[in-house]
Amino acid sequence: MTQKELYKSLTYERKNVYEKLTDEQKQEMLAFCEEYKTFLNSGKTERECIVMAEKMAAENGFVNMDAKKQLKPGDRVYKINRGKNILLAVIGSEDIEDGVNVIGAHVDSPRLDLKQNPLYESCDLALLKTHYYGGIKKYQWPATPLAMHGVIHTSSGEKINICIGEDENDPVFCVTDLLPHLAKDQMTKKMTEGIEGESLNILVGGMGIYDDDVSEKVKFYILKLLNERYGIVEKDFISAEIELVPAFRARDVGLDASFVGAYGQDDRVCAFTALKSIITTASPKKTAVCVLVDKEEIGSVGNTGMLSRFFDMTLAEIVHKIKGSCDLITYNRVISNTACMSSDVGVAVDPNYEGVTEKRNSAYAGKGLIVMKYTGARGKSESSDANAEFVYQVCKILDDNNIVWQTGELGKVDQGGGGTIAQYVANMNIDVIDCGVPVLSMHSPFEITAKGDIYMAYLAYNAFFKCR
Numbered sequence: 001m002t003q004k005e006l007y008k009s010l011t012y013e014r015k016n017v018y019e020k021l022t023d024e025q026k027q028e029m030l031a032f033c034e035e036y037k038t039f040l041n042s043g044k045t046e047r048e049c050i051v052m053a054e055k056m057a058a059e060n061g062f063v064n065m066d067a068k069k070q071l072k073p074g075d076r077v078y079k080i081n082r083g084k085n086i087l088l089a090v091i092g093s094e095d096i097e098d099g100v101n102v103i104g105a106h107v108d109s110p111r112l113d114l115k116q117n118p119l120y121e122s123c124d125l126a127l128l129k130t131h132y133y134g135g136i137k138k139y140q141w142p143a144t145p146l147a148m149h150g151v152i153h154t155s156s157g158e159k160i161n162i163c164i165g166e167d168e169n170d171p172v173f174c175v176t177d178l179l180p181h182l183a184k185d186q187m188t189k190k191m192t193e194g195i196e197g198e199s200l201n202i203l204v205g206g207m208g209i210y211d212d213d214v215s216e217k218v219k220f221y222i223l224k225l226l227n228e229r230y231g232i233v234e235k236d237f238i239s240a241e242i243e244l245v246p247a248f249r250a251r252d253v254g255l256d257a258s259f260v261g262a263y264g265q266d267d268r269v270c271a272f273t274a275l276k277s278i279i280t281t282a283s284p285k286k287t288a289v290c291v292l293v294d295k296e297e298i299g300s301v302g303n304t305g306m307l308s309r310f311f312d313m314t315l316a317e318i319v320h321k322i323k324g325s326c327d328l329i330t331y332n333r334v335i336s337n338t339a340c341m342s343s344d345v346g347v348a349v350d351p352n353y354e355g356v357t358e359k360r361n362s363a364y365a366g367k368g369l370i371v372m373k374y375t376g377a378r379g380k381s382e383s384s385d386a387n388a389e390f391v392y393q394v395c396k397i398l399d400d401n402n403i404v405w406q407t408g409e410l411g412k413v414d415q416g417g418g419g420t421i422a423q424y425v426a427n428m429n430i431d432v433i434d435c436g437v438p439v440l441s442m443h444s445p446f447e448i449t450a451k452g453d454i455y456m457a458y459l460a461y462n463a464f465f466k467c468r
């Protein structure tokens with residue numbers, strides 16, 4: 001062995017995905033990403049992602065679990081929670097008490113939500129008040145075309161699905177921004193204060209009905225339009241869930257088209273790859289489970305977030321339908337032997353902002369799946385910090401299956417940080433580690449991921465389902 005070979009064998013170095021891919025795999029990667037972009041274009045809200053997930057599941061032999069009294073190896077089932085959260089399972093041949101393999105991702109993304117009494121008129125314009133959802137940099141949202149998605153119930157009890165701004169012929173919406181000529185005061189403010197939350201108001205109208213008896217003429221016209229089109233009145237907004245998201249579609253980025261640029265890739269890139277993995281999984285040894293959750297961006301709270309009991313209630317139902325019963329001791333055995341890949345995105349080193357990352361321990365776009373032992377902030381707070389034994393087990397599966405992967409962390413120490421669903425999965429006494437795709441411009445309206453990393457995540461999740 002030469003010194004050079006010895007050096008190589010002793011040191012850790014990240015590999016680039018494209019160094020490893022065969023021509024055939026490259027073709028598969030490109031086709032996979034085309035499908036991924038379609039998924040992103042159709043799934044711009046958590047509800048729409050669950051609709052897509054159910055469609056993909058149904059097309060691949062999954063049935064609603066409620067229709068099954070018993071479950072046996074090879075059965076493919078799913079259960080949906082309030083239209084925003086889904087669990088899919090392929091029943092394994094091993095005793096379920098030996099544990100299940102879970103991949104968990106989230107399908108909610110940062111956005112602008114309409115407030116419950118949103119419509120008002122000012123300066124002869126009609127606008128909608130919003131409350132942003134999740135961690136956004138507010139300055140990124142004005143002066144960009146937005147689409148309106150969501151649900152609203154009419155007083156007669158009809159549920160209306162709203163989707164305006166995605167079709168080429170639809171109008172779009174926007175938050176207006178201040179012209180630079182008059183932005184002298186704004187431009188000297190701190191970036192966190194340059195755009196205020198209460199100024200993220202959506203422009204929706206300007207025509208008006210000019211009748212002397214009506215005071216708010218423009219607002220009146222918008223209400224009249226809404227009533228004619230959807231049968232709704234102003235009060236119906238109170239129960240509605242309406243989200244404003246970027247109106248543009250997923251695109252290739254770069255002269256070599258090596259990236260996907262789109263809204264909502266955190267964490268739909270992991271949701272899609274996890275979904276594709278479970279639907280292509282047939283006859284696993286351990287039962288394979290994919291859970292897609294909501295509310296991660298606001299702390300995994302709520303009855304559709306990871307902290308809700310939906311996951312363990314559904315798992316208990318699966319155990320019950322396999323074994324004919326599920327007492328607490330049996331359930332505890334299942335859980336204790338269960339392992340989870342918390343598939344959430346991680347930060348990719350950005351050449352424009354290298355200073356916020358510590359390069360030896362950060363992930364890079366194009367260098368494969370990120371394995372994050374811990375996330376968190378200020379001394380690993382809010383992180384599950386996976387056990388060495390489990391990290392080793394996962395890394396070995398990845399190596400044995402020729403997955404290109406890398407270690408990563410969420411920025412350099414004390415720079416900031418963040419959490420994922422991993423800590424809540426860990427609380428159930430499940431081995432869990434964050435494994436996801438590196439992202440540039442995370443939480444912006446146009447997030448960037450490398451196609452090679454997307455493909456590697458898919459292969460990695462397949463390997464986990466097959467080999468653990």
Ligand SMILES: [Zn+2]
Nearest residue numbers: 266267344345
């Ligand atoms: Zn995320």
